[in-house]
Structures are given as C-alpha cells and as structure tokens.
Amino acid sequence: MKKDYRNYLSLLLVALLLTGCSQTAKVSEDIPLVRTQTISLGANNQNPGYSGEVRGRYEAALSFQTGGKIIQRQVEAGTHVKAGDVLLTIDPKDIQQTVNLTAAQVASADSQLHLAQSNLARYEKLYEQGAISRAQLDQYQNAYEVAQAAVNQASAQYAQGNNQLNYSQLTADSDGVIAAINVEAGQVVSAGQTVLTLVKDGTREIEINIPENKLEELKNASHIQVTFWALPGITSEGKVREIAPMADKVTRTYKARISLVNPPAGLQLGMTATVNISQTGSQSIFIPLAALYQTGDMPNVWVVTDNQVALRPVKVGAFGDNAVEILDGLHEGDVIVCAGVQKLHEGQKVRL
Template structure:
C-alpha cells in the first residue's frame, strides 16, 4: 500500500513540474513593419511653384468701331476670319450721309456763284473809283462783300469735305493684317459712333493672360521662370516672360491681370486656347518643400522622420515659408534623404518601416 501511495505522489509531482515548465516558456511575437508614404528630398534653388489658368491672347488687340451712326447692311467677316490691311469688314447704310454730302455740294456751288458775282462787282467798282466816280466808302463796301463771299466758299468747301469723309466712314476698313477674335453686332443692327463692333488681333505675336491675386503680385514681379502648357496640346510646353502687370485690381474679382509673352511659341498655339502657367520664384538659398503632414512637432521644435535602411529616426529641422499645403525646409535635410510624409504621429524612434 505504501508503495502505491509513493508512486501516486511521484506521478503528481511529475505532472506539476511539466505544467510549470510549460508556463515559463515565452513565445516571441514578431511585429510587422508598417507601410508608410515617403518622399525623397531634392534640393534646388527654386521656391514653391504657383499655377494659374489663362487664355491665349494677341499681343496687340484693337477694338474697331464706326465713326458714324447708322444701320449695318453688310458684314463681310466671321469670327476667326483672317483679314488684310484695307479689307472692308462691315458697311453702314449710307443714304442719309449721301444726302448730307449732296447738300454740302450744292452749298459749295452756291457760294462759288456768289463769289463770282462779288468779284465782278469789285473789279467794276474799282475802275470807277480810279476814275473818281465813286467814294472810297462805296469801294470798301464791295471789297467787304467779296471777302464775305470768299469765306463762304471756304466754309462750304470744308463742310463738303467733312461730309465726304463721313461717307467714307460708312465702310469699316481693317487698318492692319490680323485675325478677328470677337464680333459684337450683326447685320441689321443700328450702332452708334464709337461703339465697339469687333476685335482685331494684329500680327502673329501671342501672349497668355492670367489673373493673379494681390498676395502673389510681388512673387510674379520677381518670377525667374515661367513654364506654360496647353490643355489642348498635352505634349507641348513653352517658356514665357512676364511682360505687363496691371496696376489696378479688377473691381469684382480683386485680381490683377498679367500678360506673359511667349518665347518661341509653338505653331499649333491658337487664339482662345486654355493655358496653364507655372511660376517659380528664385531664392538665394537652396531649399525644399515638403507636405505639412510630414511635420512632427515636439514642443516648439518641428521635426521629420528620416528613413535610413528601413528604420526611422526623428530629426529637427528649420522651416521657412508656408503655403498651398506645403512648408519650406531651410535646414536639417540633405539631398537624397528619404522622409515619411504620412502617419508620422504613429511612428516611434528606431521603428522599422516599409516604403
């Protein structure tokens, strides 16, 4: 009996030993490296790039208008027509102007007839005065009549010339070669003198017109590089130069119109095309722009997570200008380094990550 009890006790001790041995064994859990968004640092001397939408316009644009009022009876051009200097673009009904010219012509004939009579009388009475047949006062009267008739002739002749000019103004003539970019009236419409009826783009020089907010004007004035692309020509890019900045803001949009000249414009660029203008400002110090989401703030010090050999380490940086969701880094990063740009609040020093 004692041998049986001793054997049970030994078996119990063996089972308890195995149980404690199993509890003391620790399983190692491997943590999976998180996947992070990253950016490779590229240092250059260019600042942040601003992009604007614009339209292809002509360098010289003229608003054409009639110099007389009337009803348009003929329109010889269409939108986009190519015209040459001297081409008749539109015509106004000239009936009333022609009648004015006829009246002026009749007045000239009448004045010339009166002048002829005054001259004959003056010559006749001058001879009588030489013969002491009339007084000096009578001769002065006929000399004055002659001078009045001569002035009347000059006046009526000038009125006739003015009427003839008005008759010529009933035809709107192109003053240079170009393209019609806008037409505001149609045949049958009555227009007044000086009313703009169309726009003539002279020559072949092209520009881009953009609207710039007031906080970007200084940047635009100091722009060192302007790159232009076209929505209709995805494979075409060209370089431009800021030519003109409006000194007055638009009353409604509060933006400033800026004209950018195209340097060696592609032949496929046409008036009215939509253009995208990227403007970069030059800085004297090399810098890089990173997303604001890459900043990890510790107290008053901005930091970024630098990734080396798949391991992150926190590094303080010196920041510059902010704008458009990005921040300028002036110090703390080197060309070619890789930083984390997403989920930076969940990273820790020395943690392994996957790019």
Template sequence: MKYKVLWIFLLLSIFLVTGCGKDEQAVDNCVYVKTQKVIYGNHDSEDSYAGTVKGRYESNLSFQVSGKILSRNVNVGDSVSAGDVLMSIDARDIQQNLNVFEAQVQSAKSQLDLAQTTLARYEKLYAASAVSAQELDQYKNSYKNALAAYNQAIAQREQGQNALDYTQLIADNSGVISAISGEVGQVVSAGQTVATIVQDGDREIEISVPENKIQSISTGQSALVTFWALNNVEVMGAVREIAPIADPVARTYKVRISLSQLPADIQLGMTANIVFSVNDGLNYAVLPLSALYQIENKTQVWVVNSENKVELKDIKVNAFGKNDVEVTGLNEGDVVVTAGVHKLFAGQDVKLLDGDAL
C-alpha cells in the same frame, strides 16, 4: 477533511510567497522617431499659372457714325486683310446730307464769283476816281465774306463725304476676327464696338495672378511656357505687362507674357502653363507640416538634444507651402522630430530611425 483544508492553505501560501519574490521588469519608454536636420539657406520655389494665348495687339472696331447695320461680311475666326470691308450701315440719310452740302458749295461759289466781279468793277471805278475809297472797302469786305462762306461750304462737304465713307467698317490691319457684337438690323451709335480683330504677328500669354503673389512678379522676369495642345512644347517668355489695378470681381491681376520664340502651330485661345522660379532671398529653414506642434497661440517643434531627449522649442512661421513650412527660430544643425509629435512628452528618451543622425 481538516488535513485537506490545511494542505490547500499551505500550498496557497507557498504560491503567494513565490510570486512576490519575482523581480519587476523595467519599463522602456524610449521610442523611435523620424527626424530632420535644420539647414538654413535661400530656397527656390516655383509658382505655376494657367494662361491663354492672346494677340499682343487687339483692336475694338466701331463705326464713326450712327446707323442701322445693313450687311456683315465676316464671322468669328475669319482671317481678314487690311482694307477689307467688314460691315456697312445704311447710308441714305448721310448721302442726303452730302447732297445738301454740295448744293451749299454751289451757292457759295456763285456768291463768290459775283463778289469777285463786283470788286473788280469798283476797283476800275476807284482808279478813275469815280467812287470813294469807302465804297471800295465795302466791296472788298463783301468779297472776303463770300470767300469765307465758300471755304466753309467746301469743309462741310468734305465732312459729309467722310461721313459717307464711315458707313463702311474697314479693317485697318490684317488679322483674325475674335469677336462680333454687331448684327444685321441692329442700330449702333458712333464708337460702339461691333467687332474685335487680333492683329497678325506677336502672340502672348495672359494669366491671372492673385493679390498675395503679385509682389513676386516683376516686368522682364523670365518664365517657362508650355502648351498642353502642343505636346508640352517649351519656350521661354518674359513678363511684358502687369495690370496696375486688380479685376473688381476676381480680385486678380492680369499679367502678359511675351514669347521669345513663337511655336509654329500655336493658335489663339490655346491653353498654356506658366512657371516662375522664385527666390525671395530670405534665410530660413524648410520643415514638413507634420513637424509643427501647436499649443494655443504658440507654434513649436520637438528638438532632440545631445542626450537623445526631446524638448520643445518655439519657432516663427514665415510662410506655408503645400506640404512644408518656412520657419526661423531654430539653430543650424538642430534635429527636429517630423512625425508623431503629439505622442511625445518633454524629456522623453528617443532613438533616431536608421539614416537619421544627431
């Protein structure tokens, strides 16, 4: 029993001595990284906006006199020609006013004829020295007053006739009715919009541009226009008008794009896509968002040096894109780590993936 315990102790001692004699294997902390070389230059980008086909000239139509609408002869989408009667209002009161004005003209004409006859008689008497010059002047003045009253009556009659004509809403130009806000039986006031007509001719695209993008758009700037309903037909356009004031609710600016060539099948209200090519003229580098390493308020990137070790470098971010970022603060040709940046430490040895090179 004593010998058995001795042999066991001896074997354990040999095992421990043998294990302690092994060489420790070196730990390799070198890792593979995906990188990108820094290249500075002017970079073109594209801004895309959804828009709607509009008429260049849209007219809000209204009656020039107040009254009750008696008839409406058009509906939204109807094509009309210049001179067509679109609506009419009750003209009875206006017709009565015209009758009053006509009677006033007749009365004024009678007074004028009397004054003219009297003046002619007194001129003969004055020539015969039967009346004084003072009396003649009085009748001359009476004639002038009668003539003025007659002209005033005629002017009022013409106003009444115009008012009667205004009881019919007539299209000034050919086009398409795009909106109607007046209905039969409705009492409308003079100047109140009751219909909108889009005139025939030019068509434009209206887009809404957010506040942070409006500075990149200027009048005359070219744009590529496509139409979803026309199998992506492409035409060139140019910015014709930029609204000077933002929409108070949406906080966007209305921009109108004129078309160089009008597609044959284009219709009002169609959806269009507008693409602007933007070159801001700034010199910066573009990196993927995954390259950024954020510590508190500092934005940095890992740069691989000539010894294949990584070190942090401060950068300045100019603008963010969808999946990339515009930066400055790096040197041309710097090799930046673009993936796994939160797993690295300063001075760590790295290897570049195939295709990447210092």
C-alpha cells in the same frame, strides 16, 4: 453518458469561441497601405502652374466714327483680314443726302463768289474814273471777301460730309484676326461704340491672373516655362512683359502678360496655357491637393511617424493645378499621406 455529452458540448463551444477570436484578431490586424510623399525643400518641389490664355500682343477695339444702322457684316469671328478690308457697313443713305446738300451749298456759294467778283471788278473801274467814292468800293470789296469765306465754309462742310460717308465703312487698319464681334446686321450703333476686336498679326503672349501674395515671386522669377494643353510635349520659355498696377475688384488678382521667347508652331489664339514659375533659392513646399484633410475651418495633413498617422494642422498659401503651397506646419523629411486621407483616423497604423 449524459456527462460525456455535456463535455463534448463544452469542448465544441470553446472551439467556436477560439475560432471567433482568431477571426477578430485577423480583422483587427488588417493594416491599410497608403500612398505617401516625403517633404523636401527646393528643387524637388514643383511650383504650381498658373492657367492662362494665349492672347495677341496688340488687340484693337474697333468702332465706327459715325452712328447708324448696320446693313452688312463681311467677317466672322476667326476671319483673317488684311489692312484695308471692309469689315462692317452702315446704311449711307442719310449721310449721302448730307453730302448732296453740302455740294449744293458749295455750288451756291461759288455762284455768289463769281457775282461778287464781277461787281468788285466793275466798281474798281468806276472808282478809278472817279465816279464812286472809296466807301462804296469798300462795300463791294467786303461783299467779295464774304462770298469767298462762304465758299470756304461750304467746301469744308462738303469735305466733312464726304469723310462721314467714308466712315460708313469700317475697315481693318492692319493685318490680323477678328477675335470678337459685338454687333449684328440690322443693329443701330453709335459713334465710338466697340463693334469688333481685331488681334493684330505678330507677337503672341499668355495672360494669367496672379494672387497678390505671389507678385514678388513673379517679378523675381529666374525661369518661366509655358506649356500648352493642345500641344503636348511642347514647352516654351516665357518672360514677364507687364503686370497690372491694380487688382481686379472681384477676384483680387493681378493680370500679368507673359511674352513667349520661342513661340511654337501651331500656336492659336485662345489656347489654354500653363505658366510655371521657378525662383533661384526657392524653399517653398507644395503638396497634392488630395493630401489636405479639412476639419472645420482648419486644413490638416496626415503625418506618418513609425508607421502611425497623426493629424497636423498646416497653413496653406497659393493654389495651383492639383497642388497647394504649405506656408507653415511641415518640415523637410516629414512623410505625409497624399491619397485616401478621409479613411484614416488618429493613431492608426499604416503600411508604406
């Protein structure tokens, strides 16, 4: 009886062990499903877009031609103005006093001129009668000319004072939109200090920043398309208008202006835009940012071969919107994992 009991326990233990092995085998055979991308050169690869901002073709930094305390601000950021509209006003009291002073100087100089003119006329008659010498007449002639010069000088100072009084009001030189205001009422400003930025009506364009290794690609671009985050489904054709001759000292990128061939309706200053550049015969490779797997300082990607993954180092180039350019390490036809790369290990089997 005991022998039968022992046999029963032995069979039960073997059954449990077999069951455990079967479950382990099932777990070990759990092959993950991955999202992949097949590398192809040329048209099937979309170049990364460069984010930019809608700017005006002509932007003027406005400033006063005289200094003083601002007493009134007639505009706000975003205000549309017409040529001649008053934007800011400086306290004109001191300037007005200067104008009054120069006006008095003009009156005084004019009075001296009339006196010199009368004296000259009298002494000319005396000279004709032989009562005075030529030297005495020359003295009065000279006094008249000095008085005339004094009148001209005082008149010029009066005109200058009037100009300064007119400069106490900052006016728009053309139709446009106020893009920025740098001062407030009560603030003292100096002549030439930028107080407003006026974007003139007319052409709108996109300002982007280009890395130095992409300058030639931009210059030789065969087609430029511009999309707008606030205007979904709308695409505009662009053209390179200018590229800055020097890189920014901080970002080491070059500012570029893209003019719009057919600007869409509803386009507003400051809107976010994406500039996509394509080049005839381009053989660049771009992959999703999520496909990169960083090990130390070396970027890598998981390459799938015969349903097994292997880590391959790559050399990256320009970064765009959720995409990165691969300069070296991948070839046409390679299949890479583009999602969940942190969960994989070398030689792991995967399902496509």
